[in-house]
Amino acid sequence: MEALMRTVTEDGTLIFQTHSPTLSDPAEWENPPVPEEWHETIRRTMPAFDPAKTPVTFLGVLPELFRTHPAVYRSNHPAFSLSAWGKQAKELTSQHSLSFSLNDDSPLGKIYQTNAQVLLLGVDYDTNTSFHLSEYRSGTYKEMTRGAPLLVDEERQWVTYQDIEMDEEQFNVIGRAYESGHRVIKGHVGQAECRLFPMAESVDFATDWLKNK
Incomplete structure (x- = not known):
């Protein structure tokens, strides 16, 4: 992690997805599911x-290690937070609406507006959070109601909010299609296969792919 920080330097910005999807409605849980009679107690x-x-x-050890670094800012979303370090870290993470958590108004949408690059470090396209922005932009996904426990006026409350039904199962297929016609820099960090590519270009590609699949 610190090697990435030294490479990016404080003149740039390093961003990790720091999601906590276990803070969600137990009615959505599938691996494993829990009995319906437990749902209200869990909430x-x-x-x-x-x-x-x-x-x-x-998400593995690196995002959790990054989140705990003293110079890192984390956005305030119970399930889909992003964390950042560097020049634009505070600006990019300062506001994160509860509803429609990874759309153009979210930190992910703000990152799209910068000259950001996506680095897949030892993982495949199914972990590429930026493709979720494409799901919103495509307009092809159903809305749903999510839930999470939040502190509201310093009191714990169960809060519901609107979002879309995200589906990363197609992301590897989209990524392979993107690679076939666009430049993706490939290499290794240790034994980890890595890919580096522009966020905006790949999100635009994925948006068109989802619209026309």
């Missing part, structure tokens, strides 16, 4: 989201 007792304390889940 009532799940700890409220805290940007400084809530751990990253399902």
Whole structure:
């Protein structure tokens, strides 16, 4: 992580997805599901989201290590936060609406407006968070109601909000199609295969792909 920071330098900005999707409605849980009679108890007792304390889940060690760095800013979203370090870190993470969490008004949408590059470090396109922005832009996904425990006026509350049904299962297919016609820099960091490519160009490609699939 610190090697990435030294490479980017404080004149640039380094961003990680620091999602915590376990802070969600138990009715959505599938791996494993929980009995319906447990749902209300879980909603009532799940700890409220805290940007400084809530751990990253399902994303590996680097995002969690990055989140805890003292110079990193984390956006305030219970499920889909992003964290940033460097020149634009505070600006990019300062506002994160609860509803429609990764759309153009979110930190992810703000990042799209910069000259950002996506680095897939030892992972495939199915972990490429920026393709979720394409889902919103394509207008092809159903809306849904999500839920999460938040601190509201310093009191824990279960809050519901609107979002879309995200689906990263097609992201590897989209990524391969993107590679076939666009320049993607490939290399290795240790034994990890890596890909580097422009965020805006790939998001535009994925948006068109989803509209025309």
